[in-house]
Amino acid sequence: MSIRRREPLRRPLNVPRPFFSKRGLAAYHAATTERRAATLRELSTPSYPSGASWDEPVRAAEREGRFRVEHSPNGSHQVIAATGFRQGFQNDALLADLVDAHDLPVHDRWIVLEPDSTVAALTDETRTLSLAGVAAQWAFPAADTIAGAKYAAHGFRRRVCRTR
Amino acid sequence: MSYTLTGRIQTRVVSALPALLVALALQRWWAIELVALMLGIGLILDAGVYHRALAYQPAWLALPLGTLEFGLVYGAMRWLHLLAPLRWAVGLYAIGWVSAQLFGHAVFPRLRLEYAEDGGELGRRGALTTVAVAAIVLGGLGAAYAVKPPTIHLHGTIQGPLVIRHAQTLVGGTVKGGILIRANNVTLRNVTVIGGDNGIDVLDARHVMLDNVRIVGVTLDGIHVRRSSVMIENCKITSPNGPWVQGVDISFSMDKEMSMVEGCTIVGVREGIVTHMTMVDVTHNHIGATSLRGITMGEMSMGAINHNDVLGAHGVGIICLDHSECSIEHNTIVGTRTDPTGDSSRAGVAIEAHFFANAKVKNNTVIASPGGVQAFDGSTVTR
Numbered sequence: 336m337s338i339r340r341r342e343p344l345r346r347p348l349n350v351p352r353p354f355f356s357k358r359g360l361a362a363y364h365a366a367t368t369e370r371r372a373a374t375l376r377e378l379s380t381p382s383y384p385s386g387a388s389w390d391e392p393v394r395a396a397e398r399e400g401r402f403r404v405e406h407s408p409n410g411s412h413q414v415i416a417a418t419g420f421r422q423g424f425q426n427d428a429l430l431a432d433l434v435d436a437h438d439l440p441v442h443d444r445w446i447v448l449e450p451d452s453t454v455a456a457l458t459d460e461t462r463t464l465s466l467a468g469v470a471a472q473w474a475f476p477a478a479d480t481i482a483g484a485k486y487a488a489h490g491f492r493r494r495v496c497r498t499r
Numbered sequence: 500m501s502y503t504l505t506g507r508i509q510t511r512v513v514s515a516l517p518a519l520l521v522a523l524a525l526q527r528w529w530a531i532e533l534v535a536l537m538l539g540i541g542l543i544l545d546a547g548v549y550h551r552a553l554a555y556q557p558a559w560l561a562l563p564l565g566t567l568e569f570g571l572v573y574g575a576m577r578w579l580h581l582l583a584p585l586r587w588a589v590g591l592y593a594i595g596w597v598s599a600q601l602f603g604h605a606v607f608p609r610l611r612l613e614y615a616e617d618g619g620e621l622g623r624r625g626a627l628t629t630v631a632v633a634a635i636v637l638g639g640l641g642a643a644y645a646v647k648p649p650t651i652h653l654h655g656t657i658q659g660p661l662v663i664r665h666a667q668t669l670v671g672g673t674v675k676g677g678i679l680i681r682a683n684n685v686t687l688r689n690v691t692v693i694g695g696d697n698g699i700d701v702l703d704a705r706h707v708m709l710d711n712v713r714i715v716g717v718t719l720d721g722i723h724v725r726r727s728s729v730m731i732e733n734c735k736i737t738s739p740n741g742p743w744v745q746g747v748d749i750s751f752s753m754d755k756e757m758s759m760v761e762g763c764t765i766v767g768v769r770e771g772i773v774t775h776m777t778m779v780d781v782t783h784n785h786i787g788a789t790s791l792r793g794i795t796m797g798e799m800s801m802g803a804i805n806h807n808d809v810l811g812a813h814g815v816g817i818i819c820l821d822h823s824e825c826s827i828e829h830n831t832i833v834g835t836r837t838d839p840t841g842d843s844s845r846a847g848v849a850i851e852a853h854f855f856a857n858a859k860v861k862n863n864t865v866i867a868s869p870g871g872v873q874a875f876d877g878s879t880v881t882r
Contacts, residue, residue: 352555356501357618359554482615489613 337404344382350477354378363476364450368442375445375472379422430470448474451490458494465491500603501555506619507545512538512629513621514602518595519632523639528646529583530591531639533572536581537595538636540571558604565596582708648684660695677717680704687712694740697723705755709734716740721765724749728756734763742790744768750775753799760784771809774800782806792818793832796825805829814838814845816868819858819878828861835868846870852878 353359423444653672677695698714771786848870
């Protein structure tokens with residue numbers, strides 16, 4: 336039984352390709368904070384790709400009574416497995432503490448970062464703080480990918496070289 | 500890769516560097532012009548089509564896009580009459596395409612770690628290299644244009660003979676009394692010649708092009724070439740003024756570049772196309788009603804006689820003569836008539852090797868020519 340609060344979208348799993356390069360990132364970085372947050376909210380909506388290769392196994396399981404979708408536990412005694420994430424820096428103790436301690440700028444559930452993935456308030460000629468992974472989505476929407484890790488690393492390298 | 504427009508342009512221009520270096524090493528204007536053409540078409544496609552249509556360009560698209568651009572470059576070459584040897588032109592394009600793949604997938608990402616993130620942009624050094632490559636190409640184009648022979652358009656009828664002593668392109672018009680060419684890099688295009696001993700005389704000249712010339716009423720040769728290299732395309736030689744007229748005679752040019760006679764129509768002369776001591780290709784010509792021979796490759800000439808039509812020749816259709824080496828393939832010889840003198844070597848022979856000549860004969864069509872295919876006086880015909 337799959338318990339869903341909302342139906343997932345049908346779209347490719349990837350963030351649109353232009354967001355992996357300057358072609359899409361330039362407009363993203365130039366957007367207002369609200370527009371940028373709206374983009375991130377849209378990209379983090381649950382989704383799975385369209386196509387028979389995804390639909391057919393689910394339909395077969397439904398026909399055989401092995402799978403069904405419900406909107407609530409519907410009287411079940413226990414939930415065996417659950418997926419989903421607590422989103423936002425507030426749910427990460429380290430990041431939440433960092434924001435509190437240094438009064439970092441945030442927007443909704445994201446820490447506001449420079450386009451090169453660094454934290455402006457904690458980056459200057461003598462030090463560099465750069466975020467990678469899902470916490471760096473403000474700089475790079477696909478931050479939780481290998482490409483995102485490389486993006487943050489390249490930005491960090493540029494800053495560190497300049498600092499030295 | 501999701502290219503920015505700047506990234507596309509910088510990547511394309513800098514990737515053309517190897518092709519440009521090869522073009523400079525070749526020291527031929529056509530090579531520079533070809534690289535400029537490749538770049539120009541590529542940049543137009545980048546700005547006008549690819550940037551809008553391809554938000555993301557997967558690697559496999561390199562093959563179909565490369566094929567598309569190759570077709571466009573080839574078409575533009577033909578349209579602009581860019582006189583590049585096809586094999587070299589294809590090679591230069593291949594160098595450009597392969598180097599673009601190597602640069603895009605290996606060199607640029609290695610030299611500039613942010614290459615993919617920056618949408619193909621190459622930073623300050625890349626921008627400088629782009630400007631340098633563009634400047635060299637534009638400079639080369641300018642130089643090529645500056646040294647290009649002038650084009651002169653003839654209008655109406657001009658009383659000849661006309662003597663050409665400098666490189667130039669002569670277009671159109673009618674010249675009475677013949678044209679004498681004594682300079683290299685001369686092109687005659689769409690010119691009509693009436694009368695004169697020789698219609699067009701080419702003496703000690705290289706890289707001469709005769710394109711779509713029409714010659715009527717001459718008393719010796721339609722086109723008379725000595726110690727020169729010429730390309731003759733789509734000529735028409737008719738209405739000879741006397742019994743001794745030859746259509747095209749290219750002789751004593753063995754130490755010059757190879758000549759070519761292609762797509763000509765020659766009717767009613769003594770010999771249609773004749774060569775002596777020359778390397779020449781004679782292809783896709785139409786020779787009719789000659790009184791001695793249709794096509795003669797003689798006196799130690801070497802070359803190919805392919806895809807020609809020889810109709811109604813008197814005596815001999817095609818002859819490989821006097822120690823010449825000839826490849827004779829895919830010709831059609833029809834209605835070669837027997838010479839009444841009784842000479843067996845002129846008894847309506849469609850294809851003949853004579854006096855220690857070697858002819859390789861293959862896939863020819865011989866119709867109504869009683870002499871068939873024969874060898875005389877120590878010659879050989881191999882099939």
